[in-house]
Amino acid sequence: MRRRLPSLKGLQAFEAFARAGSMVRAADELCVTHGAVSRQIKALEQQLGAKLLAGPRHDLVLTPAGRELAASLAAAFDRIAAGLPGAGAGEELVVSSPGTFAMKWLIPRLAGFIDANPGIQVRILEDGGAASFGAVQAAIRLHRGAAPPGMTATPFLDHAYGPVLSSALSGAADRKAALFLPRLHSETFAGGWARWAADAGVELPPPRAERSFEHNSYMIEAAAAGLGIAVTAWAFAQTDIETGRLIAPWGFRPLATRFTCLRPALASHPAAERFALWLVAEGRRAKRPPAATP
Numbered sequence: 010m011r012r013r014l015p016s017l018k019g020l021q022a023f024e025a026f027a028r029a030g031s032m033v034r035a036a037d038e039l040c041v042t043h044g045a046v047s048r049q050i051k052a053l054e055q056q057l058g059a060k061l062l063a064g065p066r067h068d069l070v071l072t073p074a075g076r077e078l079a080a081s082l083a084a085a086f087d088r089i090a091a092g093l094p095g096a097g098a099g100e101e102l103v104v105s106s107p108g109t110f111a112m113k114w115l116i117p118r119l120a121g122f123i124d125a126n127p128g129i130q131v132r133i134l135e136d137g138g139a140a141s142f143g144a145v146q147a148a149i150r151l152h153r154g155a156a157p158p159g160m161t162a163t164p165f166l167d168h169a170y171g172p173v174l175s176s177a178l179s180g181a182a183d184r185k186a187a188l189f190l191p192r193l194h195s196e197t198f199a200g201g202w203a204r205w206a207a208d209a210g211v212e213l214p215p216p217r218a219e220r221s222f223e224h225n226s227y228m229i230e231a232a233a234a235g236l237g238i239a240v241t242a243w244a245f246a247q248t249d250i251e252t253g254r255l256i257a258p259w260g261f262r263p264l265a266t267r268f269t270c271l272r273p274a275l276a277s278h279p280a281a282e283r284f285a286l287w288l289v290a291e292g293r294r295a296k297r298p299p300a301a302t303p
Contacts, residue, residue, distance in 0.1 A: 019053030020082060022046045023061060027071060027079035028273045029143040030159045038143040070158075071275070079275040101130045102280040106149040107137035107197075109225035110268065113245045114166075115149070122287045129280045137197065140271045146281040149288075152269040159274050163285040165292035166244060166268035169261035170198075171301065172205065173229070173246050174238040176256045184258045191237030192216035195228040201240035208262050209301070229255075243298035244268065251296075261298035268292070 014020075025035035025046070032043040039046065054061050061075035071079060106115055111133050123131060140148035140160065156162035174187060188211070192202060206213045220237055222228040225245055232239040233254040249255040270285040272278065 015053055015056040016049070019049045019056065022049035023053055023075075024079065024082040024086060025143070026050060026062075026069075027075070027275050028083065029141065030273070031141070032069075034141055034143040076275065083275055100128055100280055101132060102147065102278075102284060103132045103134060103145045104147045104149065104284065105134045105136040105140070105145045107151075107225075108135040109197075109229070109245050110149060111135065112226055113229075113248060117248065118291050121291070122284065125287070126280070126283060129283075131284075142273045146272065146278045147284055148271045150269055150271055151266040152271070153266045156274070157271065161272045161274045163270045163272075163289060164267040165270060165285070165288040166295060167292075167297075168264040168266050168268060169243045169298045170201065170205065170240060170264060171243070171257050171259050171261040171298075172238055172240050173250070173255040173257050174232055175235045176253065178235050178238075187238055187258060188214055189217060191218035191220055193228050193231055193237040193239035194219065194221045195225045195239070195241070196221065196223050197225055198240070205240045205262065209259065244295075247296065247298070257299060258302075260301040262301045 022035065022039065022045075025038050026032060029035045029038060032046050036043040036046045050061065057078075059074045060072050061078060062069045063072050064070050104115075116133065119131060123129070134145065136145075136148070137150070140150055140157070142148070151168060152162060152164070172187075174190065178187075178190060192213075194202065202213065205211075216237075218237070220231065222231060225241055228239045229241055229245055229249065231237065232241075233249055243261045246255055246257065250257055270288050272281045272285065
């Protein structure tokens with residue numbers, strides 16, 4: 010019997026929107042204009058006789074019927090993809106992550122995931138902004154509280170921060186003297202020093218100099234090279250502290266945010282789910298930071 014199916018282009022456009030959460034991102038994935046995606050979804054609604062999206066044009070959300078269809082399409086498209094010739098030869102998992110976290114924490118551990126999942130090709134994209142999906146299946150971000158709308162959130166690593174500096178610096182062993190050293194800043198955590206001083210109850214003296222860097226990774230390298238003292242995250246500095254490149258005289262203070270793996274809620278991606286579970290296991294194995302000292 011011939012199946013009565015609506016437009017496959019409409020179904021594909023709707024599934025891409027449901028997964029990406031945006032007409033623009035769905036259009037980028039499908040290599041069409043966002044107007045074309047909108048028209049295809051409207052035509053699909055007419056064919057089905059059901060409203061799939063609701064809300065203002067720039068803040069559309071799925072209706073109950075839309076959520077039901079999105080879940081069915083995600084499962085169906087996953088089965089189609091798995092059944093294609095050569096589908097198991099090299100599934101790609103694209104993960105977006107802040108650059109310093111990827112460099113200092115994720116990539117050094119990634120061999121464990123690859124060894125356990127030899128059929129998955131992992132590609133890391135540097136991105137610390139608002140999580141978006143489409144070409145990306147999982148996003149690592151600092152997050153707290155409930156999952157963002159349309160996403161599944163899996164916290165896997167606690168977040169803590171504190172000052173670090175090279176042990177080779179003159180005065181590094183004297184905590185009071187160390188605060189007079191050149192003060193290093195990262196544009197991605199511009200308020201780090203003010204926040205740490207408030208949390209620690211420390212009145213910061215005027216530094217010998219102020220030096221700013223675009224990325225945390227640059228700032229950490231500058232601290233290890235003896236250019237000054239920096240406030241950074243334990244996850245970023247752990248390896249350098251354990252190898253003796255850096256010391257942390259005040260320990261690390263906990264923050265409410267946690268490193269979290271985000272995925273689209275309505276589009277189950279088996280490799281992304283395995284990746285999230287692996288991150289949780291790695292987070293449990295990770296060494297805890299030295300406690301903050303007065």
